Amino acid sequence: MKRFAELFTALDQTTKTNAKVAALAGYFRDAPDDDKLWTIALLSGRRPKRGVTTTLLREWAAEKAGIPLWLFEECYPVVGDLSETIALVLPAARGTSDRSLTDWLGIVRDLGQHEVDEKKRIILEAWDSLPPIERFLFNKLITGGLRIGVSQKLMTRALAQATEIEETTLAHRLMGDWTPDKTSFEALILTEDPEADASKPYPFYLAYQLEDLDALGAPAEWRAEWKWDGIRGQLVIRAGTHFLWSRGEELITDRFPEFSMLPDFIPAGTVLDGEILAWDHAADAPQNFNALQPRIGRKTVPKKLLKEAPAVLYAYDLLEKDGVDLRADRYDTRRAQLADLIEDLPPEAPIRLSANEPFDSWEGLAATRETSRERFAEGLMLKRGGSPYLSGRKKGDWWKWKVDPLMIDAVMIYAQAGSGRRAGLFTDFTFAVWDGNDLVPFTKAYSGLTDAEFRQITAWVKKNTLQRFGPVRQVTPEHVFEIAFEGIQASPRHKSGVALRFPRMSRWRHDKPIQEANTLADLNEMLQLFG
Amino acid sequence: MVLTFKPEGIYCPAGDFYIDPWRPVERALITHGHADHSRWGMKHYLATETAAPVMRHRLGDVSIETTTYGETRQIGGAQVSFHPAGHVPGSAQIRVEVAGEVWVASGDYKTVDDGLSEAFEPVPCHAFITESTFGLPVFKWDRQEEVVAGINSWWQSNRDLGRFSIIGAYALGKAQRILAHVDTSIGPILTHGAIENTNEVLRAQGIALPDTIRVNQEMSVKDHPGALVIATPSAMNGPWARKFGQASTGFASGWMAMRGVRRRRSADRGFVMSDHADWDGLNSAIKATGAERIFVTHGYTSQFTKWLSDQGYDASVVETEFEGESLDTPETEPAA
Numbered sequence: 001m002k003r004f005a006e007l008f009t010a011l012d013q014t015t016k017t018n019a020k021v022a023a024l025a026g027y028f029r030d031a032p033d034d035d036k037l038w039t040i041a042l043l044s045g046r047r048p049k050r051g052v053t054t055t056l057l058r059e060w061a062a063e064k065a066g067i068p069l070w071l072f073e074e075c076y077p078v079v080g081d082l083s084e085t086i087a088l089v090l091p092a093a094r095g096t097s098d099r100s101l102t103d104w105l106g107i108v109r110d111l112g113q114h115e116v117d118e119k120k121r122i123i124l125e126a127w128d129s130l131p132p133i134e135r136f137l138f139n140k141l142i143t144g145g146l147r148i149g150v151s152q153k154l155m156t157r158a159l160a161q162a163t164e165i166e167e168t169t170l171a172h173r174l175m176g177d178w179t180p181d182k183t184s185f186e187a188l189i190l191t192e193d194p195e196a197d198a199s200k201p202y203p204f205y206l207a208y209q210l211e212d213l214d215a216l217g218a219p220a221e222w223r224a225e226w227k228w229d230g231i232r233g234q235l236v237i238r239a240g241t242h243f244l245w246s247r248g249e250e251l252i253t254d255r256f257p258e259f260s261m262l263p264d265f266i267p268a269g270t271v272l273d274g275e276i277l278a279w280d281h282a283a284d285a286p287q288n289f290n291a292l293q294p295r296i297g298r299k300t301v302p303k304k305l306l307k308e309a310p311a312v313l314y315a316y317d318l319l320e321k322d323g324v325d326l327r328a329d330r331y332d333t334r335r336a337q338l339a340d341l342i343e344d345l346p347p348e349a350p351i352r353l354s355a356n357e358p359f360d361s362w363e364g365l366a367a368t369r370e371t372s373r374e375r376f377a378e379g380l381m382l383k384r385g386g387s388p389y390l391s392g393r394k395k396g397d398w399w400k401w402k403v404d405p406l407m408i409d410a411v412m413i414y415a416q417a418g419s420g421r422r423a424g425l426f427t428d429f430t431f432a433v434w435d436g437n438d439l440v441p442f443t444k445a446y447s448g449l450t451d452a453e454f455r456q457i458t459a460w461v462k463k464n465t466l467q468r469f470g471p472v473r474q475v476t477p478e479h480v481f482e483i484a485f486e487g488i489q490a491s492p493r494h495k496s497g498v499a500l501r502f503p504r505m506s507r508w509r510h511d512k513p514i515q516e517a518n519t520l521a522d523l524n525e526m527l528q529l530f531g
Numbered sequence: 532m533v534l535t536f537k538p539e540g541i542y543c544p545a546g547d548f549y550i551d552p553w554r555p556v557e558r559a560l561i562t563h564g565h566a567d568h569s570r571w572g573m574k575h576y577l578a579t580e581t582a583a584p585v586m587r588h589r590l591g592d593v594s595i596e597t598t599t600y601g602e603t604r605q606i607g608g609a610q611v612s613f614h615p616a617g618h619v620p621g622s623a624q625i626r627v628e629v630a631g632e633v634w635v636a637s638g639d640y641k642t643v644d645d646g647l648s649e650a651f652e653p654v655p656c657h658a659f660i661t662e663s664t665f666g667l668p669v670f671k672w673d674r675q676e677e678v679v680a681g682i683n684s685w686w687q688s689n690r691d692l693g694r695f696s697i698i699g700a701y702a703l704g705k706a707q708r709i710l711a712h713v714d715t716s717i718g719p720i721l722t723h724g725a726i727e728n729t730n731e732v733l734r735a736q737g738i739a740l741p742d743t744i745r746v747n748q749e750m751s752v753k754d755h756p757g758a759l760v761i762a763t764p765s766a767m768n769g770p771w772a773r774k775f776g777q778a779s780t781g782f783a784s785g786w787m788a789m790r791g792v793r794r795r796r797s798a799d800r801g802f803v804m805s806d807h808a809d810w811d812g813l814n815s816a817i818k819a820t821g822a823e824r825i826f827v828t829h830g831y832t833s834q835f836t837k838w839l840s841d842q843g844y845d846a847s848v849v850e851t852e853f854e855g856e857s858l859d860t861p862e863t864e865p866a867a
Binding site: 012013014015016065067068070071072074075078079080081084085088089149419420421422423424425451 | 667668669670671788789790791792793794795797798799800831834837838841
């Protein structure tokens with residue numbers, strides 16, 4: 001694990017992208033193959049199943065550190081990371097270990113098979129044989145979720161440097177349902193033929209929010225589509241069966257049984273990109289995003305839900321046809337083939353074509369975009385007619401042109417400390433609006449302020465705490481924030497009766513006294529208009 | 532009560548004086564020169580000989596009487612003496628005895644000898660007022676030699692690459708502690724104006740520090756390639772630091788023990804070096820006083836008080852108006 005710890009330290013000690021890529025590329029050149037494969041797996045979010053609960057880890061760490069459990073629990077929010085808290089409270093290790101990353105992962109993977117006493121023995125022995133950074137990493141391997149400021153994109157770039165294989169080729173090889181136990185560095189990275197795995201999706205092309213409409217040039221070069229708020233999905237139909245992938249590279253085939261009929265109608269060797277939406281078949285239009293919510297994260301779908309929120313794939317791109325990768329073709333060419341394919345399908349097939357919204361001027365399109373909210377759309381997507389299908393988030397050919405968010409001015413009433421990089425800073429706030437003389441909480445928000453503003457508000461919260469409820473502090477109502485959000489729905493679960501979509505702090509209204517914050521009546525009016 | 536806690540600060544009724552008050556009072560005994568302990572507006576100040584010059588530098592023309600460590604003086608009905616706190620040069624714990632009962636206000640302290648400040652001495656007492664800046668068991672400092680070796684090798688490797696090494700450190704204490712221990716054979720050392728001002732005051736009172744070069748408008752930093760640059764925390768991310776180009780940045784503070792804070796600081800390196808006692812230091816210092824009553828201020832007061840109560844002490848929290856060196860002090864110059 002020493003080599004891996006060196007890599008981690010090098011990555012952790014720089015904020016510069018080039019230095020990170022260089023450190024990773026160096027690792028991919030000289031680390032043993034099985035360690036490399038595990039590193040790739042970890043950095044792309046693959047990890048062994050957790051074999052021990054964090055409750056037990058906390059207890060053992062407190063016991064070993066000679067402190068009561070309550071004191072350990074007080075440390076955790078301050079540090080903001082469980083693995084690190086454990087590594088910091090434990091006494092210095094007495095032994096050493098030469099086990100490799102792969103060896104340790106083997107131990108972590110097998111933890112689940114042991115009785116509790118044996119788990120404890122193994123973990124205490126590990127803690128006592130690892131220096132601080134390796135101990136922290138070991139805890140991360142057990143608890144999962146090693147985030148070290150390296151995106152999959154950055155990792156792929158480093159791997160490309162080390163192997164001299166094209167970045168896009170590697171991105172494709174790294175997709176799908178592999179685990180380090182079932183493959184090897186050689187097979188996956190160096191020699192693997194993507195066709196060998198029928199389920200393998202293509203890397204998604206992701207768009208940025210539009211920055212400058214004027215920079216786009218002639219409208220004739222561009223196509224507009226409605227941007228619906230659903231689940232981005234890639235439907236792979238190969239070898240007589242189908243696979244549905246989410247953007248997070250999660251295989252979600254079983255969650256959407258609607259699509260199981262598709263291999264009967266669509267020839268093998270077809271890959272579609274689109275948005276999974278809950279569909280209103282009577283109106284032949286998407287339902288509110290709210291309708292899809294219960295289906296997210298559900299592994300099996302009850303019949304009632306299938307009926308209430310039937311899913312369709314709102315298809316906007318064709319990535320593969322007859323087994324041929326079309327990504328290098330022009331958008332217009334791919335779209336024409338997509339339209340042909342969908343046209344031939346029977347009406348019961350749960351696929352709809354994401355139509356191009358015609359327009360001849362940007363002004364005209366801007367007016368069309370203003371109707372987004374009433375269509376339950378988030379706004380428009382702009383795609384260049386001549387563009388290929390790229391990998392990952394790239395600027396230039398695809399843009400999200402979302403409608404402006406809704407806004408409301410609210411009073412901060414509760415504050416809670418953040419975690420990770422925001423540990424010890426108050427960053428998570430609860431906001432309220434007026435209902436007569438009462439402040440009614442209606443949303444939480446975590447983002448939108450600068451680090452300097454978070455520091456400022458943190459100092460203020462410490463001096464203006466009225467009451468503590470565990471980690472939550474009730475503060476003097478004094479500060480007004482402008483809350484931006486994307487949508488509003490009725491919600492009987494909330495005291496205010498509403499739930500917001502993507503709320504964040506767009507501005508700290510230093511200029512506004514709390515009396516001038518919005519009211520529950522204002523929120524209800526928004527609910528009437530946009531809910 | 533030998534000492535009580537008033538809105539103005541820690542107060543001694545028998546001697547009619549305050550310790551480190553935060554509002555203007557007639558007579559103030561000051562533990563050390565950091566801004567949150569040595570405030571402006573007191574009619575008379577009493578501090579150690581070593582602490583006074585920096586206080587004069589910062590507070591201007593004020594009335595400061597000085598004392599030496601261990602010297603006992605009578606103030607009204609109280610016997611008062613100052614004892615080394617090991618925090619920064621001249622820092623003191625203040626011992627107050629009234630009718631045979633002894634209380635000690637520690638100010639800020641650290642138990643390890645940093646080779647620059649007068650080393651901490653435990654003072655036996657009945658009641659001890661302790662800080663708790665790092666009063667959680669996640670804070671355990673490495674030995675100073677190891678930390679300094681880390682700074683040296685970071686500086687050396689940057690110098691080899693022709694880069695500056697900018698290290699953020701508080702102007703009084705931490706900056707000089709680094710200066711006093713780094714390997715000056717590696718290269719020249721540049722300092723931010725606020726730090727150099729303090730250096731000049733300390734040198735003038737006989738504290739030996741290596742040669743440093745003040746960064747100002749007239750000089751060209753390019754004449755000193757590969758230098759170690761000691762900067763105040765607030766200058767680190769501002770326009771001042773930009774003149775050093777693609778420099779490597781580091782920060783020296785106890786908070787650097789936490790990865791989240793390190794990342795938030797967005798410095799390349801965090802050196803865990805504090806002028807406050809760590810968890811073990813706090814516990815051993817308290818034990819060494821033999822005190823039964825412990826008052827906890829500045830820091831993780833509620834958690835540390837509960838811990839001390841669990842250990843059998845009669846411990847309580849003292850609310851202070853200012854939190855001392857917190858994780859993210861918005862002010863430009865937090866106390867170290």
